[in-house]
Amino acid sequence: MTEFNWQRAVIKVGSALISPDGHQCSAKYLLAIARFITESREQGKQVLIVSSGSVAAGRSAISHNAHPSIAEKQAMAAVGQTQMMANWSRFFDFPCAQVLLTYDDFHDRARYLNIKNTLRELLNNNVLPIVNENDTVAVDVLKVGDNDNLAAYTAMVAEADTLIICSDIDGLYDADPRLNPSAELIPSVEQIDGSIYALAGGPGTKVGTGGMRTKIEAADKCSESGIQTLIVNGGKGEVFDALLDGRIPGTRFVPTKTPDSAKAQWLKHTLIATGRIDVDQGAREALMDTGASLLPIGIANVEGDFMPGEAVEICHQGVPFAKGVSLYSAAELNVIKGMHSDDFESVMGYSSGDAVVHRDDLALL
Numbered sequence: 001m002t003e004f005n006w007q008r009a010v011i012k013v014g015s016a017l018i019s020p021d022g023h024q025c026s027a028k029y030l031l032a033i034a035r036f037i038t039e040s041r042e043q044g045k046q047v048l049i050v051s052s053g054s055v056a057a058g059r060s061a062i063s064h065n066a067h068p069s070i071a072e073k074q075a076m077a078a079v080g081q082t083q084m085m086a087n088w089s090r091f092f093d094f095p096c097a098q099v100l101l102t103y104d105d106f107h108d109r110a111r112y113l114n115i116k117n118t119l120r121e122l123l124n125n126n127v128l129p130i131v132n133e134n135d136t137v138a139v140d141v142l143k144v145g146d147n148d149n150l151a152a153y154t155a156m157v158a159e160a161d162t163l164i165i166c167s168d169i170d171g172l173y174d175a176d177p178r179l180n181p182s183a184e185l186i187p188s189v190e191q192i193d194g195s196i197y198a199l200a201g202g203p204g205t206k207v208g209t210g211g212m213r214t215k216i217e218a219a220d221k222c223s224e225s226g227i228q229t230l231i232v233n234g235g236k237g238e239v240f241d242a243l244l245d246g247r248i249p250g251t252r253f254v255p256t257k258t259p260d261s262a263k264a265q266w267l268k269h270t271l272i273a274t275g276r277i278d279v280d281q282g283a284r285e286a287l288m289d290t291g292a293s294l295l296p297i298g299i300a301n302v303e304g305d306f307m308p309g310e311a312v313e314i315c316h317q318g319v320p321f322a323k324g325v326s327l328y329s330a331a332e333l334n335v336i337k338g339m340h341s342d343d344f345e346s347v348m349g350y351s352s353g354d355a356v357v358h359r360d361d362l363a364l365l
Protein backbone atom coordinates (compact mmCIF):
# COMPACT_ATOMS: atom_id res chain seq x y z
CA MET A 1 0.00 0.00 0.00
CA THR A 2 1.31 3.49 -0.91
CA GLU A 3 2.42 5.57 2.05
CA PHE A 4 0.22 8.58 2.73
CA ASN A 5 2.31 11.76 3.01
CA TRP A 6 0.77 15.18 3.24
CA GLN A 7 1.11 18.58 4.89
CA ARG A 8 -1.98 20.59 3.90
CA ALA A 9 -5.25 18.87 2.98
CA VAL A 10 -8.74 19.84 1.94
CA ILE A 11 -11.24 17.33 3.31
CA LYS A 12 -14.51 17.26 1.36
CA VAL A 13 -17.45 15.82 3.24
CA GLY A 14 -20.54 14.98 1.17
CA SER A 15 -24.22 15.42 2.04
CA ALA A 16 -24.68 11.70 2.65
CA LEU A 17 -22.34 11.95 5.65
CA ILE A 18 -23.62 15.26 7.04
CA SER A 19 -27.26 14.36 6.65
CA PRO A 20 -27.66 10.59 6.32
CA ASP A 21 -31.45 10.80 6.70
CA GLY A 22 -31.65 13.63 4.14
CA HIS A 23 -33.34 16.32 6.20
CA GLN A 24 -31.20 17.32 9.20
CA CYS A 25 -27.57 17.40 10.36
CA SER A 26 -26.22 14.37 12.13
CA ALA A 27 -23.11 13.82 14.23
CA LYS A 28 -23.05 10.13 13.34
CA TYR A 29 -20.17 10.21 10.85
CA LEU A 30 -18.51 13.46 11.78
CA LEU A 31 -16.92 12.37 15.04
CA ALA A 32 -14.29 10.18 13.34
CA ILE A 33 -13.58 12.86 10.73
CA ALA A 34 -13.25 15.54 13.42
CA ARG A 35 -10.87 13.36 15.44
CA PHE A 36 -8.75 12.83 12.32
CA ILE A 37 -8.64 16.61 11.77
CA THR A 38 -7.72 17.36 15.38
CA GLU A 39 -4.98 14.72 15.50
CA SER A 40 -3.59 15.82 12.14
CA ARG A 41 -3.41 19.41 13.36
CA GLU A 42 -1.62 18.23 16.50
CA GLN A 43 0.99 16.67 14.19
CA GLY A 44 1.54 20.12 12.63
CA LYS A 45 -0.52 19.51 9.50
CA GLN A 46 -3.04 22.00 8.11
CA VAL A 47 -6.63 21.18 7.22
CA LEU A 48 -9.53 22.89 5.46
CA ILE A 49 -13.01 21.37 5.22
CA VAL A 50 -15.32 21.65 2.24
CA SER A 51 -18.66 20.63 3.63
CA SER A 52 -21.91 19.92 1.80
CA GLY A 53 -25.15 19.31 3.62
CA SER A 54 -26.76 22.73 3.93
CA VAL A 55 -29.56 21.93 1.46
CA ALA A 56 -30.29 18.62 3.18
CA ALA A 57 -30.03 20.19 6.65
CA GLY A 58 -32.52 22.95 5.79
CA ARG A 59 -34.95 20.74 3.86
CA SER A 60 -37.62 20.40 6.54
CA ALA A 61 -37.82 24.18 7.09
CA ILE A 62 -38.96 24.99 3.53
CA SER A 63 -42.16 23.63 2.03
CA HIS A 64 -41.56 21.79 -1.22
CA ASN A 65 -42.80 18.94 -3.35
CA ALA A 66 -40.78 15.90 -4.51
CA HIS A 67 -38.52 18.04 -6.74
CA PRO A 68 -37.69 21.33 -4.98
CA SER A 69 -37.11 24.34 -7.26
CA ILE A 70 -33.75 26.15 -7.31
CA ALA A 71 -35.18 28.93 -5.13
CA GLU A 72 -36.49 26.37 -2.63
CA LYS A 73 -33.09 24.67 -2.51
CA GLN A 74 -31.37 28.03 -2.07
CA ALA A 75 -33.71 28.80 0.83
CA MET A 76 -33.02 25.35 2.33
CA ALA A 77 -29.29 26.02 2.06
CA ALA A 78 -29.66 29.39 3.79
CA VAL A 79 -31.40 27.69 6.73
CA GLY A 80 -29.20 24.61 6.75
CA GLN A 81 -25.86 26.39 6.47
CA THR A 82 -25.97 27.67 10.06
CA GLN A 83 -26.95 24.22 11.30
CA MET A 84 -24.15 22.61 9.34
CA MET A 85 -21.59 25.07 10.76
CA ALA A 86 -22.90 24.59 14.30
CA ASN A 87 -22.75 20.83 13.83
CA TRP A 88 -19.04 20.97 12.92
CA SER A 89 -18.09 23.60 15.50
CA ARG A 90 -19.10 21.51 18.47
CA PHE A 91 -16.39 18.96 17.67
CA PHE A 92 -13.51 21.43 17.87
CA ASP A 93 -11.80 23.39 20.65
CA PHE A 94 -10.36 25.82 18.10
CA PRO A 95 -12.27 28.39 16.04
CA CYS A 96 -13.93 27.51 12.73
CA ALA A 97 -14.49 30.02 9.92
CA GLN A 98 -17.40 29.99 7.48
CA VAL A 99 -16.29 30.61 3.88
CA LEU A 100 -19.00 30.72 1.19
CA LEU A 101 -17.81 30.75 -2.42
CA THR A 102 -19.13 30.47 -5.96
CA TYR A 103 -17.55 29.49 -9.24
CA ASP A 104 -17.24 33.06 -10.47
CA ASP A 105 -15.34 34.00 -7.29
CA PHE A 106 -12.52 31.69 -8.42
CA HIS A 107 -12.52 33.20 -11.90
CA ASP A 108 -12.38 36.85 -10.86
CA ARG A 109 -8.76 37.85 -10.28
CA ALA A 110 -9.38 40.22 -7.38
CA ARG A 111 -11.78 37.86 -5.61
CA TYR A 112 -9.43 34.92 -6.16
CA LEU A 113 -6.65 36.89 -4.52
CA ASN A 114 -8.89 37.79 -1.59
CA ILE A 115 -9.91 34.15 -1.12
CA LYS A 116 -6.28 33.13 -1.17
CA ASN A 117 -5.20 35.80 1.31
CA THR A 118 -8.10 35.09 3.65
CA LEU A 119 -7.46 31.35 3.69
CA ARG A 120 -3.75 31.97 4.27
CA GLU A 121 -4.55 34.21 7.27
CA LEU A 122 -7.01 31.68 8.69
CA LEU A 123 -4.47 28.86 8.45
CA ASN A 124 -1.68 31.02 9.87
CA ASN A 125 -3.96 31.68 12.85
CA ASN A 126 -4.83 27.99 13.31
CA VAL A 127 -8.47 28.57 12.41
CA LEU A 128 -10.27 25.76 10.58
CA PRO A 129 -11.88 27.08 7.37
CA ILE A 130 -15.17 25.38 6.49
CA VAL A 131 -16.04 26.10 2.88
CA ASN A 132 -19.35 25.57 1.10
CA GLU A 133 -20.91 26.92 -2.06
CA ASN A 134 -22.72 30.21 -1.55
CA ASP A 135 -26.00 28.71 -2.67
CA THR A 136 -28.00 31.92 -2.22
CA VAL A 137 -26.17 33.70 -5.04
CA ALA A 138 -25.09 30.73 -7.16
CA VAL A 139 -27.00 30.60 -10.43
CA ASP A 140 -27.05 27.59 -12.68
CA VAL A 141 -24.59 28.75 -15.33
CA LEU A 142 -22.09 29.99 -12.78
CA LYS A 143 -22.56 27.22 -10.25
CA VAL A 144 -19.60 25.02 -9.47
CA GLY A 145 -22.51 22.60 -9.49
CA ASP A 146 -21.22 20.28 -6.87
CA ASN A 147 -18.92 20.42 -3.93
CA ASP A 148 -16.40 17.98 -5.41
CA ASN A 149 -15.28 20.57 -7.96
CA LEU A 150 -15.56 23.32 -5.34
CA ALA A 151 -13.19 21.27 -3.18
CA ALA A 152 -10.72 20.99 -6.07
CA TYR A 153 -10.75 24.77 -6.59
CA THR A 154 -10.36 25.24 -2.84
CA ALA A 155 -7.37 22.87 -2.76
CA MET A 156 -5.77 24.84 -5.59
CA VAL A 157 -6.34 28.30 -4.13
CA ALA A 158 -5.22 27.13 -0.67
CA GLU A 159 -2.18 25.42 -2.20
CA ALA A 160 -3.00 22.15 -0.51
CA ASP A 161 -0.99 19.07 -1.45
CA THR A 162 -3.91 16.70 -0.85
CA LEU A 163 -7.66 16.53 -1.43
CA ILE A 164 -9.52 13.88 0.56
CA ILE A 165 -13.06 13.29 -0.73
CA CYS A 166 -15.10 11.54 1.94
CA SER A 167 -18.07 9.79 0.38
CA ASP A 168 -20.45 6.99 1.28
CA ILE A 169 -18.54 4.51 -0.88
CA ASP A 170 -15.05 2.98 -0.41
CA GLY A 171 -13.55 4.64 -3.50
CA LEU A 172 -13.71 4.39 -7.28
CA TYR A 173 -14.91 1.01 -8.51
CA ASP A 174 -14.61 -0.42 -12.01
CA ALA A 175 -18.42 -0.08 -12.24
CA ASP A 176 -21.12 1.57 -10.12
CA PRO A 177 -21.25 -0.88 -7.18
CA ARG A 178 -24.91 -0.07 -6.53
CA LEU A 179 -25.76 -1.44 -9.94
CA ASN A 180 -23.06 -4.08 -10.22
CA PRO A 181 -22.36 -6.07 -7.02
CA SER A 182 -19.21 -7.67 -8.46
CA ALA A 183 -17.58 -4.27 -9.09
CA GLU A 184 -14.00 -4.01 -7.74
CA LEU A 185 -12.25 -1.16 -5.97
CA ILE A 186 -9.45 0.56 -7.90
CA PRO A 187 -6.74 1.45 -5.32
CA SER A 188 -4.67 3.74 -7.52
CA VAL A 189 -5.24 5.78 -10.69
CA GLU A 190 -2.08 6.97 -12.46
CA GLN A 191 -3.72 8.63 -15.45
CA ILE A 192 -7.22 10.11 -15.68
CA ASP A 193 -8.51 9.56 -19.19
CA GLY A 194 -11.78 8.70 -20.94
CA SER A 195 -11.67 5.12 -19.65
CA ILE A 196 -11.68 6.38 -16.05
CA TYR A 197 -14.56 8.82 -16.71
CA ALA A 198 -16.46 5.94 -18.33
CA LEU A 199 -16.54 4.10 -14.97
CA ALA A 200 -18.49 6.87 -13.25
CA GLY A 201 -22.18 6.74 -12.60
CA GLY A 202 -24.44 9.30 -10.92
CA PRO A 203 -25.08 9.97 -7.23
CA GLY A 204 -25.90 7.12 -4.90
CA THR A 205 -28.37 8.89 -2.61
CA LYS A 206 -31.07 11.47 -3.10
CA VAL A 207 -29.00 14.06 -1.17
CA GLY A 208 -25.76 13.57 -3.15
CA THR A 209 -25.45 15.64 -6.32
CA GLY A 210 -22.45 14.72 -8.42
CA GLY A 211 -21.85 11.00 -8.13
CA MET A 212 -18.45 9.63 -9.13
CA ARG A 213 -18.09 11.78 -12.24
CA THR A 214 -17.64 15.04 -10.33
CA LYS A 215 -15.15 13.32 -8.02
CA ILE A 216 -13.07 12.28 -11.04
CA GLU A 217 -13.33 15.82 -12.45
CA ALA A 218 -12.05 17.13 -9.12
CA ALA A 219 -9.18 14.63 -9.09
CA ASP A 220 -8.35 15.58 -12.69
CA LYS A 221 -8.03 19.28 -11.83
CA CYS A 222 -5.96 18.53 -8.73
CA SER A 223 -3.66 16.11 -10.49
CA GLU A 224 -2.70 18.80 -13.02
CA SER A 225 -1.82 21.09 -10.11
CA GLY A 226 0.33 18.53 -8.35
CA ILE A 227 -2.30 17.69 -5.72
CA GLN A 228 -3.05 14.05 -4.84
CA THR A 229 -6.74 13.16 -4.49
CA LEU A 230 -8.12 10.39 -2.30
CA ILE A 231 -11.67 9.06 -2.42
CA VAL A 232 -12.43 7.30 0.86
CA ASN A 233 -15.46 6.06 2.71
CA GLY A 234 -16.09 8.76 5.30
CA GLY A 235 -18.72 6.59 6.94
CA LYS A 236 -16.15 4.12 8.25
CA GLY A 237 -14.17 5.11 11.33
CA GLU A 238 -11.31 2.73 10.50
CA VAL A 239 -10.62 4.72 7.33
CA PHE A 240 -9.37 7.61 9.45
CA ASP A 241 -7.28 5.30 11.64
CA ALA A 242 -5.61 4.08 8.45
CA LEU A 243 -5.01 7.64 7.23
CA LEU A 244 -3.50 8.62 10.60
CA ASP A 245 -1.32 5.54 10.26
CA GLY A 246 -0.07 6.73 6.87
CA ARG A 247 -2.08 4.20 4.87
CA ILE A 248 -4.52 4.91 2.03
CA PRO A 249 -7.73 2.90 2.37
CA GLY A 250 -9.64 4.01 -0.78
CA THR A 251 -8.63 5.21 -4.24
CA ARG A 252 -5.62 7.47 -4.74
CA PHE A 253 -5.28 9.60 -7.88
CA VAL A 254 -1.57 10.12 -8.40
CA PRO A 255 -0.67 13.70 -9.37
CA THR A 256 1.04 14.10 -12.72
CA LYS A 257 3.33 16.85 -11.38
CA THR A 258 4.81 17.95 -8.07
CA PRO A 259 3.05 20.99 -6.55
CA ASP A 260 6.23 23.05 -6.93
CA SER A 261 6.70 22.19 -10.57
CA ALA A 262 2.99 22.78 -11.30
CA LYS A 263 3.15 26.15 -9.62
CA ALA A 264 6.43 27.17 -11.23
CA GLN A 265 5.02 26.14 -14.60
CA TRP A 266 1.89 28.20 -13.99
CA LEU A 267 3.85 31.24 -12.87
CA LYS A 268 6.51 31.04 -15.56
CA HIS A 269 4.58 29.87 -18.59
CA THR A 270 0.83 30.30 -18.10
CA LEU A 271 0.61 33.70 -16.47
CA ILE A 272 1.15 36.61 -18.83
CA ALA A 273 3.05 39.50 -17.29
CA THR A 274 1.27 42.81 -17.72
CA GLY A 275 3.92 44.95 -16.05
CA ARG A 276 7.50 45.22 -14.83
CA ILE A 277 8.99 46.04 -11.47
CA ASP A 278 12.64 47.06 -11.38
CA VAL A 279 14.31 46.38 -8.04
CA ASP A 280 17.62 47.38 -6.46
CA GLN A 281 20.57 45.06 -5.89
CA GLY A 282 19.59 44.33 -2.26
CA ALA A 283 16.09 43.22 -3.24
CA ARG A 284 17.47 41.10 -6.07
CA GLU A 285 19.79 39.30 -3.63
CA ALA A 286 16.98 38.84 -1.08
CA LEU A 287 14.74 37.25 -3.73
CA MET A 288 17.46 35.16 -5.38
CA ASP A 289 19.43 34.02 -2.34
CA THR A 290 17.24 34.05 0.76
CA GLY A 291 13.81 33.16 -0.62
CA ALA A 292 12.30 36.45 0.59
CA SER A 293 9.10 38.15 -0.58
CA LEU A 294 9.43 41.42 -2.50
CA LEU A 295 8.90 44.45 -0.24
CA PRO A 296 8.22 47.99 -1.52
CA ILE A 297 11.51 49.31 -0.08
CA GLY A 298 13.47 47.47 -2.80
CA ILE A 299 11.42 48.81 -5.73
CA ALA A 300 13.17 51.36 -7.92
CA ASN A 301 10.79 51.64 -10.86
CA VAL A 302 7.37 50.40 -12.02
CA GLU A 303 6.23 50.01 -15.63
CA GLY A 304 2.81 49.06 -17.03
CA ASP A 305 -0.74 49.49 -15.82
CA PHE A 306 -1.44 46.30 -13.86
CA MET A 307 -4.04 45.62 -11.18
CA PRO A 308 -3.67 43.57 -7.97
CA GLY A 309 -3.53 39.88 -8.85
CA GLU A 310 -1.85 40.40 -12.22
CA ALA A 311 1.56 38.95 -13.06
CA VAL A 312 4.66 41.11 -13.29
CA GLU A 313 8.24 40.56 -14.37
CA ILE A 314 10.75 41.44 -11.70
CA CYS A 315 13.95 42.94 -13.09
CA HIS A 316 17.24 44.39 -11.94
CA GLN A 317 18.66 47.10 -14.19
CA GLY A 318 16.20 46.04 -16.87
CA VAL A 319 17.14 42.34 -16.79
CA PRO A 320 14.21 40.05 -15.76
CA PHE A 321 15.14 37.45 -13.12
CA ALA A 322 11.74 36.52 -11.59
CA LYS A 323 8.03 36.54 -12.25
CA GLY A 324 5.23 36.76 -9.73
CA VAL A 325 1.77 37.96 -8.81
CA SER A 326 1.62 41.55 -7.58
CA LEU A 327 -0.64 42.19 -4.61
CA TYR A 328 -0.68 45.92 -5.45
CA SER A 329 -1.61 47.84 -8.60
CA ALA A 330 0.98 49.77 -10.62
CA ALA A 331 -0.62 53.02 -9.43
CA GLU A 332 -0.28 51.98 -5.77
CA LEU A 333 3.32 50.85 -6.26
CA ASN A 334 4.23 54.19 -7.80
CA VAL A 335 3.20 55.73 -4.48
CA ILE A 336 4.81 53.24 -2.09
CA LYS A 337 7.98 52.26 -3.99
CA GLY A 338 11.09 52.77 -1.87
CA MET A 339 9.07 53.01 1.36
CA HIS A 340 9.33 50.94 4.52
CA SER A 341 6.32 48.65 4.91
CA ASP A 342 5.57 50.42 8.22
CA ASP A 343 5.13 53.75 6.46
CA PHE A 344 2.92 53.08 3.52
CA GLU A 345 -0.27 52.56 5.47
CA SER A 346 -0.05 56.15 6.71
CA VAL A 347 0.55 57.38 3.14
CA MET A 348 -2.19 55.35 1.43
CA GLY A 349 -4.63 55.03 4.34
CA TYR A 350 -4.66 51.23 4.04
CA SER A 351 -2.33 48.33 3.48
CA SER A 352 -2.77 45.09 1.57
CA GLY A 353 0.12 43.56 3.52
CA ASP A 354 3.89 44.04 3.67
CA ALA A 355 4.73 42.00 0.60
CA VAL A 356 4.26 43.35 -2.91
CA VAL A 357 4.92 39.90 -4.35
CA HIS A 358 4.60 37.08 -1.81
CA ARG A 359 7.28 34.43 -1.96
CA ASP A 360 4.65 31.74 -2.60
CA ASP A 361 3.57 33.55 -5.76
CA LEU A 362 7.02 34.11 -7.18
CA ALA A 363 9.17 32.00 -9.51
CA LEU A 364 12.80 32.65 -10.32
CA LEU A 365 13.48 32.57 -14.05
Ligand SMILES: Nc1ncnc2c1ncn2[C@@H]1O[C@H](COP(=O)(O)OP(=O)(O)O)[C@@H](O)[C@H]1O
Binds near residue numbers: 176199200205208212
Ligand atom coordinates in the same frame (compact mmCIF):
# COMPACT_ATOMS: atom_id res chain seq x y z
N1 LIG B 1 -17.65 3.65 -10.54
C1 LIG B 1 -18.17 4.01 -9.36
N2 LIG B 1 -17.48 3.73 -8.22
C2 LIG B 1 -17.99 4.08 -7.02
N3 LIG B 1 -19.17 4.72 -6.85
C3 LIG B 1 -19.89 5.06 -7.93
C4 LIG B 1 -19.42 4.73 -9.24
N4 LIG B 1 -20.32 5.20 -10.13
C5 LIG B 1 -21.30 5.81 -9.41
N5 LIG B 1 -21.06 5.72 -8.09
C6 LIG B 1 -21.96 6.27 -7.06
O1 LIG B 1 -21.44 7.51 -6.56
C7 LIG B 1 -21.95 7.66 -5.23
C8 LIG B 1 -21.19 8.76 -4.48
O2 LIG B 1 -21.52 10.05 -4.99
P1 LIG B 1 -22.62 11.01 -4.29
O3 LIG B 1 -23.88 10.24 -4.07
O4 LIG B 1 -22.67 12.27 -5.09
O5 LIG B 1 -22.00 11.20 -2.86
P2 LIG B 1 -21.41 12.44 -2.03
O6 LIG B 1 -22.56 12.95 -1.25
O7 LIG B 1 -20.37 11.75 -1.19
O8 LIG B 1 -20.82 13.44 -2.98
C9 LIG B 1 -21.80 6.28 -4.67
O9 LIG B 1 -22.64 6.03 -3.58
C10 LIG B 1 -22.10 5.35 -5.86
O10 LIG B 1 -23.40 4.88 -5.86
Ligand SMILES: N[C@@H](CCC(=O)OP(=O)(O)O)C(=O)O
Binds near residue numbers: 015051146
Ligand atom coordinates in the same frame (compact mmCIF):
# COMPACT_ATOMS: atom_id res chain seq x y z
N1 LIG C 1 -23.93 23.49 -1.36
C1 LIG C 1 -24.66 22.24 -1.38
C2 LIG C 1 -23.74 21.20 -1.95
C3 LIG C 1 -24.44 20.00 -2.48
C4 LIG C 1 -23.44 18.93 -2.95
O1 LIG C 1 -22.51 19.16 -3.74
O2 LIG C 1 -23.60 17.76 -2.33
P1 LIG C 1 -22.61 16.48 -2.40
O3 LIG C 1 -22.68 15.89 -3.78
O4 LIG C 1 -23.13 15.61 -1.36
O5 LIG C 1 -21.24 16.96 -2.07
C5 LIG C 1 -25.09 21.89 0.04
O6 LIG C 1 -24.41 22.29 1.01
O7 LIG C 1 -26.09 21.21 0.21
